[in-house]
Amino acid sequence: MLIYLAKNIILLHPWCAVVFNLISRAIFSLFTSFFICLWIAPSVISCLQKISCDQVIRSNGPQAHFQKRGTPTMGGIIILIAILASVLLWVKICNAYVYCVLFALVSYGAIGFIDDYRKIVHKNTIGLPPFWKYTFQSVIAIAMSTIMYIIGKDTFSTALVIPFVKHVIPQMGILYILLTYIVIVGTSNAANITDGLDGLAIMLIVLITSGLALVALATGNIRYATYLHIPYLSCASELFVVGTSICGAGLGFLWFNTYPAQIFMGDVGSLALGAALGVIAILLCQELLLMLMGGVFVIETISVILQVGSFKLRGRRLFRMAPLHHHYELQGFPEPRIVVRLWIISLMLVLFGLTSLQVR
Template structure:
């Protein structure tokens, strides 16, 4: 538990103090946000606001996690390294996307082909490695079984290890792409994605700590009162570092934002959420805990699908937060209410997680 507290506290302080320094650097280099022309007109005033703030979130997370391990003498686990690799790898893809937008002064960065390729390469490497590194109980960081609160009986390796590996890579990359794009779509208002991420990753600190306290450390087969997660405490340390980094960054990202996280931050946070859900064996539960992100994606899917079928729009503009903007809601009002909804989803998800243990 000491490592969890140090990780969260250190990353928060680093993000809080480093963000204004990074803002000055970006202003000096004139790396400002380019605003899409078809968005709400109120956003035009944000043109030129420094972006790529995700660099601070990633750096604070890595240093906070590393500092916690250094102070407590913990040896880095495979699970923690895999989540951090996925977070940093997708952050690099997002950074390239942001840099192209800034350097070419346009709202489009990497082409869809290169963006998907970048996400795919990082996702495939993560997926393959996640099935390696068995511990003394022969447990690997991930498994080929689809998980809800723990692994279910639905095993992707039902026709053999090779087929299982291929299907797992496909499934894991679907989750990685879905979550990274979900956070990316939510990052449309000052502090919105950062605040929702803070709440969601905070929930994963609780989930991973609980799993550690009820871990099947010396049991080959999990029972109804213990969890097969390979390195739950280390996952809690990573989740705490991300939570702390979001806390510190939110101070500068809240309305009126002095800096945006950009695709650097949104893809990194989405990747980290996907990684935590896969390695903590809570793949489906994550859709409840991160329900606010899911709602935003659904609004986009509904808007596009309905328009293609009927030529009409369900929302004034998608994603969902822009619909409320065009309906006359203030930006701060939308953000705070979405934070509240995110908190309700998290409460529901954690409640389901605990209820399963109680009934088990």
């Protein structure tokens, strides 16, 4: 929005063009979303406490979590407001990629809001029935996948970049729809599963998003894209600004979500941010890179699948509790130690993922 308002100013004062270039807008976007979070979070926390929007604690969860009773949830609303405001201020609104990410963010945020609301009203951890939850997620993901496939068919937009492999960028064909569906729904639910310790999921999202934002910067620049042997997508550069906005909002929320948390993100935040992360990776043709950078999400999700599968088939559990971070809690590891170590692992994976582009 500010880009269009600034056009006349730039004509009168050419030095102002520096302020509105891509890098500057990305930095301003980060600070904007960060300070919006700091500004509105105290009021939102107070409001949620007054209307008793408290996190429902699992009765069979770690005993230490019962100390968190009374902590408000649905804090993802703060993140979404900050991201939407920052993005609408600093990106070029005519960019289709931006609309794709915002649509995923809002639509999955709505699903998460309904889920959180039902948990609070019914005072249990069930929320939205799994059948309807996955149905709504699937309908949105399939609709987005189909539209993106029709628009980008047989172009770089529907290709797949393979980390560490040069000059091989296969076209996915109709399989693009299936891959896109799995990435959007899978990443959304993986973020939701991982959101079980104070500050864990939000910082992982910040780290992965920052890595993908750098990839977006390279993908939207023909020189960088050619050098790295990745598809050049002219619209991708605006995803750099979207990415920094998500990072800023995430860091702003972490200010209140770090241990001991003053507010929880809830499904409204985790489902929305996970879906947005998946869509960004898809638009950049970096679905496999997302799996590499988001290795902690992958491991946490696999731990749940293995736990459920083992119990149903063998009647035995592989872990003391799933997802994996609860297993370590029950082994006696302090929550902050688990969180920080998973942050470190995620940072290493993000850096390793960026390196994979360089050595292709």
